[in-house]
Amino acid sequence: MPSSLPALSTQARRQFFEEGVCPASLPQQIAESWLRCRQQGLADGGFDPLVSANLQQALQANEHLLRVALPELDGVYEQVLGTQSVVLLTDATGLILNTTGNPQFMKKAEQVALLPGVSWAEATKGTNAIGMALALGDSVEVRGGEHFLAQNIGISCSASPVFAPNGRLAGVLNVSGDASLHHLHALGLVRLAAQQIEHRWLSLAGDEHWLLRLHPRNALLGSPREGVLSFAGDILIAANRVALHWLGLSWQDLGRSRFADLFDAALKPIAVAQQIYTQRGQHFYITITAPKAKLAIRTLIEPEFNEQSMVQPFQKQLNQAVRVLNAGVAVLLQGETGSGKEVFARALHQASQRSKGPFVAINCAALPESLIESELFGYEEGAFTGAKRKGHLGKLREAHGGVLLLDEIGDMPLAMQARLLRVLQEREVTPLGGSRSYKVDFAIVCASHRDLPKRVSAGEFRADLFYRLQDFTMRLPPLREHANLLGFISGLWQNLGGVKRQIRLEDELLGALSRYPWPGNVRQLLSVLKTLLALADDGDSLGICDLPEAYQTSVSKASLASNSQGLIEQTIAQFEGNISKAAAALGVARSTLYRRRRSLGVA
Ligand SMILES: Nc1ncnc2c1ncn2[C@@H]1O[C@H](COP(=O)(O)OP(=O)(O)OP(=O)(O)O)[C@@H](O)[C@H]1O
Known part of the structure; x- marks a missing residue:
């Protein structure tokens, strides 16, 4: 529901910028941010988007986030369709990874640099919703004249941080629109969408740990509004923010709290919703899924440090x-x-x-x-x-x-x-x-x-x-410059237990892995090897076709960099027309893929 809103008055801006006085009408958090920006001597100026190779690196490094967030971006866009807005996702540093928007407003968005590859951290773009959501770890709205830089006073932005299941601040979901047509519900919308991304991230994270779902109302159990907690043994290791909030916990409690500290019950599988009391006397409906014996695919949970798998640096x-x-x-x-x-x-x-x-x-x-x-x-x-x-x-x-x-x-x-x-x-x-x-x-x-x-x-x-x-x-050199990458991959495979299970990496696969550029370095390699291991049976011999789909495309003979029409169409067909998935596999933003297809005269 668009509405026009009073932008911060020109007089208030003048008070701050010319007379050095903080206007009383400025919300406190915005005032604090303005003071920080002034201290850093920020001024209006041009912008400097990342070159495309670096943007591709950022896209690959944030593969998990993009995969769980892109469907939600589409959902938010549908809600704000026709309101002159752009929906965008950034990484944990405020770098824009993806934009979807109303074509008319996209032009304006480009003028103020709401573009993939541009950083909207407070230190570079002054007071803005993305930078503040990152600094505060909370949802924020920054309207028109509340932006520090005059070049941004024509827009209003609502942003919500997105947290990975292990509590890492992974990025920001943001809706920006014309300041004169502010969308009244934008803040609620991004907050809810961030909640849904966090819910999906945790739900897709694999089934090697106990997974507890809870909600005060039985009817909402199983919906994206439920709380989700994951326990390794009886230790809480991952959660979404809803669950933490309900239980009075913070991210610092991950790795510390035990099931028995939280609930007045035993940890056992519960398939049909049951009532449970917390140790603080709160009442919830819950289901609990026990860990599966065999490891599931867990590429969505980032590999944590594990001494056993360490190859000596x-x-x-x-x-x-x-x-x-x-x-x-x-x-x-x-x-x-x-x-x-x-x-x-x-x-x-x-x-x-x-x-x-x-x-x-x-x-x-x-x-x-x-x-x-x-x-x-x-x-x-x-x-x-x-x-x-x-x-x-x-x-x-x-x-x-x-x-x-x-x-x-x-x-x-x-x-x-x-x-x-x-x-x-x-x-x-x-x-x-x-x-x-x-x-x-x-x-x-x-x-x-x-x-x-x-x-x-x-x-x-x-x-x-x-x-x-x-x-x-x-x-420390990136993996692609490793003097003995083959040896490193083999060492890692052995430490992960691949050799013990007699699972062999065929030469063509080893060759492909050692040629791959690994923008996410050991973290990314480890994630791929763990996925291969989780999917294989003992004694298997693994080739290129056993790699996750996105990698098969990348290591195939076709050149990713050129993104030829054939490769683009082949990838889209491979993902049954799902543009988001195809874009992720090709390592480009969805908007770029649309643009490239248009320029090739396909769509
Ligand atoms: N020599 C190694 N042997 C086994 N695993 C490794 C090795 N080096 C890194 N890893 C694994 O790769 C992942 C990333 O490693 P690490 O966190 O040390 O990287 P980083 O350079 O600190 O990353 P970032 O800059 O993102 O914090 C971790 O899961 C870690 O366990």
Whole structure:
């Protein structure tokens, strides 16, 4: 239902931008974002979309997200059809992966750079719904004049974050439209669609763990509105946000809470809905599915670190890094996403003098900005409303005596970088809401897939912190540059149990796997090998035809890059006319596929 809405008045903008005063009419979160943007000196300007090869890499790295989200994007688009809007999906950094929109509005969207390959993170595009949804980890609406950059005041945007089942912030679903024709229900729509994406992601994640579905109303059990929890043994390992909310849990409870902590019942299969009480006395209808004996396809759940499957990282570099770390020097690991930076850091910890101490990893990109501070520095008892009663130690103090890995350090907000630098210099931590400081002693390893020197020149990363961390920089090569990729694949296959089950990878398959460019690196390779393993019977011999469909197309002789008409039509036929699936297999956005077909005169 479109409606015209009062944009933030020109007078209010003038108050802020010319007189330096924050207008009272500005909602608090928007005001805070404006202040951050002003601090960073953001100004209107052009935009710089990714070159297509890099966009393809981003599309492949976000294959899971796209696969579960694309049907929902279509659903949202149908709802806003005729309202001059564009529906889009971004990755966890705010990079637009896919757009679907009203053709008239698409032109306007392109003018303001609502295009695949463009980042809408707050640091590049100023206050906007996508950037704020990422920073806050919550749904946000930013209307017309509330955008920081004047070039964006003609649009209104509603965005909702999408979380993977393991709590990782995976991306943002957003609807943007003409500011004068704002869609009243857009925020509710994206919130609901994000909920449905999370529900589908978890439901499709495989059946090797206990799966519990719950809803306060029996009739809604089995619908996308239900809560879903997954347990490995009796430990909660994955969930959707609805379930966490109902049970008063947070993502931090994954890997910690046990079934018996949550429910007043035994963990056993329940096929027909039954009533159950939680330990907090809430009442739900539930069903429980027991894990299947044989592993199911689990490409939708990202592989987690598993020591057994680890192939020893490069020994020479490891030895060097251990010496450096033992000497108290920080180690910086640079490498593409999935190239094994965290695995390398863990191996480093194990081989270092601090192996008896803890290994504490924090992913600076996965945490909403508002949580980084308390996660790192901890807080004192009763420090702020909603804080856990007992206070929280914080990762920096947890790492005392061991190794701290700051993963995706390049994504740490600037304000936090200043506090971190102080800790590294003073070796003391002062928790939030406290006056006392605590001595800390840990070795520090940082990892990033970003070009940190470039971020320093762009003013996005503090030079002083960079120089403090880059004493010993190690680049982990992407899989496609691996000196012995065949050996690595075979090692991984053995560690995963393929050899023990006498499942053979035929030469043509090994050859195809070693030629594939692996934009998602080891993470992607591991996911494919696990899928092959899950589908095979003991003693099988596997060839190219056993690969998941999307890979068969890619490794076939046809050149993916050229996307010739024959290949496009063949792929669409292979997926029975499903354009979303065909686009995912070809590694292009759906809108690109439509465009390419139109330019070939097919549609
Ligand atoms: N040497 C290895 N042996 C076995 N598995 C590995 C190895 N290196 C990486 N992996 C697996 O690949 C996946 C990605 O590895 P890791 O998380 O270390 O990469 P990363 O470079 O830190 O990724 P990102 O930048 O996305 O955080 C994990 O599931 C990990 O277990």
